[in-house]
Amino acid sequence: MFVRWSAAIAAAILLSSPALLQGARAADKPTDPQIAHIAYTAGVIDINAAKQAQKKARNKDVKAFAEDMLRDHEAVNKQALALVKKLNVTPEDNDTSKALSEQASEKLAELDKLSGAAFDKAYVANEVAYHKTVNGALETQLIPSASNAELKSLLQTGLKIFQGHQQHAEHVAAELK
Amino acid sequence: MPGRLSAIATAVLLVALAVPAHAATIEITMENLEISPKDASAKVGDTIEWINKDVFAHTATARNGDFDVNLPAKKSGTLVLKKAGTVDYYCRFHPNMKATLRIEP
Numbered sequence: 446m447f448v449r450w451s452a453a454i455a456a457a458i459l460l461s462s463p464a465l466l467q468g469a470r471a472a473d474k475p476t477d478p479q480i481a482h483i484a485y486t487a488g489v490i491d492i493n494a495a496k497q498a499q500k501k502a503r504n505k506d507v508k509a510f511a512e513d514m515l516r517d518h519e520a521v522n523k524q525a526l527a528l529v530k531k532l533n534v535t536p537e538d539n540d541t542s543k544a545l546s547e548q549a550s551e552k553l554a555e556l557d558k559l560s561g562a563a564f565d566k567a568y569v570a571n572e573v574a575y576h577k578t579v580n581g582a583l584e585t586q587l588i589p590s591a592s593n594a595e596l597k598s599l600l601q602t603g604l605k606i607f608q609g610h611q612q613h614a615e616h617v618a619a620e621l622k
Numbered sequence: 623m624p625g626r627l628s629a630i631a632t633a634v635l636l637v638a639l640a641v642p643a644h645a646a647t648i649e650i651t652m653e654n655l656e657i658s659p660k661d662a663s664a665k666v667g668d669t670i671e672w673i674n675k676d677v678f679a680h681t682a683t684a685r686n687g688d689f690d691v692n693l694p695a696k697k698s699g700t701l702v703l704k705k706a707g708t709v710d711y712y713c714r715f716h717p718n719m720k721a722t723l724r725i726e727p
Binding site: 605 | 677679695716718
């Protein structure tokens with residue numbers, strides 16, 4: 446399962462990553478320390494994307510969206526850090542996290558070359574795709590795999606808030622057309 | 623310390639006297655991206671206290687522009703109702719959070 450959903454994430458975000466398909470062979474499903482690491486990494490990725498957008502975006506709705514992403518994802522990650530500390534869990538790096546980070550830095554570099562309306566469009570389109578993928582992974586893999594109740598509950602809150610982000614991104618994307 | 627205590631007591635008393643007897647405080651909670659109760663009734667002069675139990679910042683923003691209360695994470699915000707009417711409000715940051723206030727004269 447872990448291999449399959451890792452592959453699904455890679456496919457959706459990057460359209461294919463050899464590194465990811467080779468990796469993540471160990472467990473059938475991710476462990477809590479791995480889930481925590483993946484969720485935190487996914488948050489950091491969107492925070493970095495938002496910071497880039499704050500500098501580059503031109504459209505005011507896009508700017509406001511980036512601000513919302515920064516505020517919410519920082520809050521979720523802060524909560525995640527507090528939880529792993531409380532549970533005395535050390536988030537464990539894994540191939541999915543690594544693949545996500547690699548893909549994200551490529552995306553950042555790609556978006557960095559754009560400016561003005563082209564950047565706005567590409568950033569928002571990526572936010573739609575990214576939230577769709579992360580929400581899918583949360584719903585079908587991360588939440589069902591989480592064994593600690595508090596971790597599961599945080600992921601569920603995350604899913605709820607990120608579904609709102611997806612709707613928001615889709616709305617902004619439609620307005621930009 | 624008794625001096626300070628009585629000063630506080632006096633202050634509390636003065637505040638209590640200044641507020642008309644019928645004014646109530648209505649608590650509305652925002653938790654896990656839900657507003658509860660979704661439908662609240664109050665009277666002009668009452669105070670609405672929104673309690674944000676989430677780690678996310680929220681707002682209570684009236685659709686008709688009557689109010690826009692900022693609610694930082696884990697903080698509360700209040701509003702004294704000044705006019706009657708039914709007001710739909712939502713959170714600007716999480717527009718799926720919607721509720722209604724029925725304000726009687």
